Amino acid sequence: MAPGQQLILNLARAAFAVAVVAMAVAPSLFGATEIVLLTEFLSMLVLAIMWNLLAGYADIVTVGQHAFVGVGAYALFGFTALAGLNPFLSIPLAGLVAFIIAVPAMILVFRLRTAYLAIGTWVVAEVLLLIAGKFSAFGGGSGSSLPISIILAFGRARPERLATIYWLAFALAAAAMLATYFLLRSRIGIGLTAMRDNEEGAAAIGVNITYARILCFLGTAPFLGMAGAIITLQKLRIAPQASFSIIDWTVFIIFNVVIGGIGSFEGPIIGTIIYFVLRQYLAELGAWNLIVLGSFSIVIILIEKRGLWGLLRRALSDDLIPIAHKPSKPSKSAEAASDAEPAA
Amino acid sequence: MVSIWVNQLLQGILLGGLYTLFATGLSLSAGVMRFVNIAHGDFIVLTGYILMILTVSLGLNPVVATLLVLPIAFAFGFGLQRMLLQRVVGENVLLVILVTFGLSIIIENGLLEGFGADSQKISGGWMETATIPLGHDVNVGLFQVVTFAAAVILVAALDLLLYRTGIGAKIRAVSDDVAAADLIGLSSVRIYAIAMGITFVTIGIAAGFMSIWTNFDPASGPTRLLIAFEVIVLGGLGSLWGSLAGGVVLGVAQAIGGQFDITWQMLAGHIVFLIVLALRPQGLFPKY
Numbered sequence: 239m240a241p242g243q244q245l246i247l248n249l250a251r252a253a254f255a256v257a258v259v260a261m262a263v264a265p266s267l268f269g270a271t272e273i274v275l276l277t278e279f280l281s282m283l284v285l286a287i288m289w290n291l292l293a294g295y296a297d298i299v300t301v302g303q304h305a306f307v308g309v310g311a312y313a314l315f316g317f318t319a320l321a322g323l324n325p326f327l328s329i330p331l332a333g334l335v336a337f338i339i340a341v342p343a344m345i346l347v348f349r350l351r352t353a354y355l356a357i358g359t360w361v362v363a364e365v366l367l368l369i370a371g372k373f374s375a376f377g378g379g380s381g382s383s384l385p386i387s388i389i390l391a392f393g394r395a396r397p398e399r400l401a402t403i404y405w406l407a408f409a410l411a412a413a414a415m416l417a418t419y420f421l422l423r424s425r426i427g428i429g430l431t432a433m434r435d436n437e438e439g440a441a442a443i444g445v446n447i448t449y450a451r452i453l454c455f456l457g458t459a460p461f462l463g464m465a466g467a468i469i470t471l472q473k474l475r476i477a478p479q480a481s482f483s484i485i486d487w488t489v490f491i492i493f494n495v496v497i498g499g500i501g502s503f504e505g506p507i508i509g510t511i512i513y514f515v516l517r518q519y520l521a522e523l524g525a526w527n528l529i530v531l532g533s534f535s536i537v538i539i540l541i542e543k544r545g546l547w548g549l550l551r552r553a554l555s556d557d558l559i560p561i562a563h564k565p566s567k568p569s570k571s572a573e574a575a576s577d578a579e580p581a582a
Numbered sequence: 583m584v585s586i587w588v589n590q591l592l593q594g595i596l597l598g599g600l601y602t603l604f605a606t607g608l609s610l611s612a613g614v615m616r617f618v619n620i621a622h623g624d625f626i627v628l629t630g631y632i633l634m635i636l637t638v639s640l641g642l643n644p645v646v647a648t649l650l651v652l653p654i655a656f657a658f659g660f661g662l663q664r665m666l667l668q669r670v671v672g673e674n675v676l677l678v679i680l681v682t683f684g685l686s687i688i689i690e691n692g693l694l695e696g697f698g699a700d701s702q703k704i705s706g707g708w709m710e711t712a713t714i715p716l717g718h719d720v721n722v723g724l725f726q727v728v729t730f731a732a733a734v735i736l737v738a739a740l741d742l743l744l745y746r747t748g749i750g751a752k753i754r755a756v757s758d759d760v761a762a763a764d765l766i767g768l769s770s771v772r773i774y775a776i777a778m779g780i781t782f783v784t785i786g787i788a789a790g791f792m793s794i795w796t797n798f799d800p801a802s803g804p805t806r807l808l809i810a811f812e813v814i815v816l817g818g819l820g821s822l823w824g825s826l827a828g829g830v831v832l833g834v835a836q837a838i839g840g841q842f843d844i845t846w847q848m849l850a851g852h853i854v855f856l857i858v859l860a861l862r863p864q865g866l867f868p869k870y
Contacts, residue, residue, distance in 0.1 A: 293676065297676075299675075299676055299679050299680075346859055346860060349859055349860075350859075350863075352618075352675040352679075353612075353617055353620075353675055353678070354612075354618060354811070354815065354819075356618070356679055357618060357620070357808065357811045358815075358859075360804075360808060361808055361811070361812065361855065361856070362856075364852060365849065365852045365853065365856065368845050368848055368849045368852070369849070371845060372845070379845075489683075492680070492683060493684075493687075496680055496684075500676075500680075525691035525692075525694045525695040527691075528687050528688075528690075528691045529687075529688050529691045529692060531687075532684040532687040532688040532691075533684070533688060535680070535684050536666075536680075536681050536684040536688075539670065539677055539680055539681055539684075540669055540670070540681075543674070543677055
């Protein structure tokens with residue numbers, strides 16, 4: 239391994255560590271505007287990590303991810319505003335509702351494969367959106383605002399409240415990252431990586447594809463639901479079209495992951511950072527914003543299907559966050575033997 | 583009272599014709615090239631806008647405009663497959679989904695930028711307003727009947743094309759086994775492009791009927807895609823005649839749901855689809 243490469247890799251890892259530490263103490267470093275932006279960043283990151291896990295590893299290309307975000311948003315409203323439960327407790331409960339809804343959804347869409355499954359998830363999301371608009375207690379088609387009392391439960395003063403919601407988003411993003419990391423390091427993760435690379439081959443050597451796909455689909459749902467709940471705490475209202483927004487919670491997420499690098503741990507992180515940087519410039523462009531991102535992602539796929547991280551990775555000797563298990567180092571004598579072999 | 587329901591039922595059956603037109607192209611590309619074009623609905627809507635320009639700006643008759651568009655649609659589909667989709671087809675379905683998904687978003691926002699969010703419609707003149715009385719207060723629109731007939735003719739024509747012609751045999755050969763087809767000297771790249779060209783001709787036809795039958799706006803592509811998708815899954819994947827049955831089932835479900843309100847119209851269609859998917863995932867008339 240070239241020393242220069244190792245240096246770059248170590249610098250990148252150091253930068254990542256600094257960023258994580260900075261994020262961990264962000265409320266004492268930044269003002270309200272930045273905290274709002276960072277909270278949004280973390281929520282989007284959770285959605286990106288989950289979509290990447292499904293599409294990049296488990297071969298479940300969902301176009302209906304916004305379904306569970308919307309379910310989480312509506313569940314939060316139901317538990318806090320209608321049932322009067324503790325707002326903090328309502329967030330994991332929103333994740334639980336997303337999980338419960340994911341079970342029948344999975345049974346239905348898993349009858350379809352690949353592209354059909356993709357559109358199947360979209361149909362399910364559409365159905366949930368239309369049903370959400372039918373509940374008059376939730377404001378029907380036009381939605382409803384969160385009562386002030388619930389908002390105040392997260393902090394009397396605005397900076398305090400923003401910090402609390404930020405911490406919730408930070409905790410969820412950290413949990414999402416750790417869960418993905420340990421899942422991919424585990425036996426199931428090795429199977430998923432094998433599936434990513436060759437599904438038939440993976441099945442042939444005994445990877446239980448069905449089990450891994452069920453685990454991923456049901457495992458991502460609560461994260462999406464809790465992200466939806468936290469997003470709602472920021473937006474302060476629910477509405478069918480906004481809470482179940484395909485553009486915000488699915489389209490942008492897909493573009494972010496594709497641009498950053500699908501099927502890698504680093505991809506969704508890089509993609510979401512790029513999205514937030516670009517957004518500062520693209521936001522004024524209106525519809526052109528999506529045209530630019532869409533074209534960019536198609537060009538990326540044609541150049542390198544593993545995205546920008548795939549391009550960078552060609553120049554680096556290792557992953558930024560080492561997911562793969564390294565083959566155990568051969569002993570000295572074995573190495574010498576293999577070195578000697580070609581000469582013999 | 584009875585006549586309301588009879589009218590609604592007839593309307594639903596005829597709507598099934600329009601839905602079959604949406605679905606034939608998707609059925610063809612899914613059956614032959616083994617991929618689902620996520621931008622399918624958006625291409626129908628895009629063609630609708632092109633027809634609108636031709637009829638409004640150039641004053642062409644909608645039928646003439648549609649006939650003019652068909653060869654261009656073929657060339658476009660051929661080029662799209664050859665230049666873009668062929669690069670990602672085969673190795674990994676994920677890439678095709680992502681590329682066509684990107685196209686879908688580009689088309690929707692391009693139309694939004696170019697024409698605004700207003701909904702559009704092409705006037706069919708007398709064709710649109712003429713009705714056929716069937717007695718006892720039961721009437722059907724001439725245009726709706728013509729659309730249904732067009733759907734039946736299109737399905738029959740594609741069936742003949744695939745199973746009775748040389749190019750159809752080649753398309754089926756490539757569809758069954760790309761490597762083997764290449765081995766016996768068929769150019770799979772060219773045949774894929776021809777199949778996509780034919781798919782786009784059906785998109786042109788669907789757009790012609792859609793633009794007179796209903797309103798459309800830049801965001802209405804996904805609805806068309808979902809309908810087309812539900813029709814082919816309901817009918818049984820790869821079964822052309824099945825898609826006609828799927829279209830009618832969906833059309834009738836929506837017509838009955840539409841008696842209540844517009845969201846029930848959409849919801850009824852989706853729910854019937856999900857029920858059939860749960861009970862009979864192979865569709866109503868499975869091909870295999």
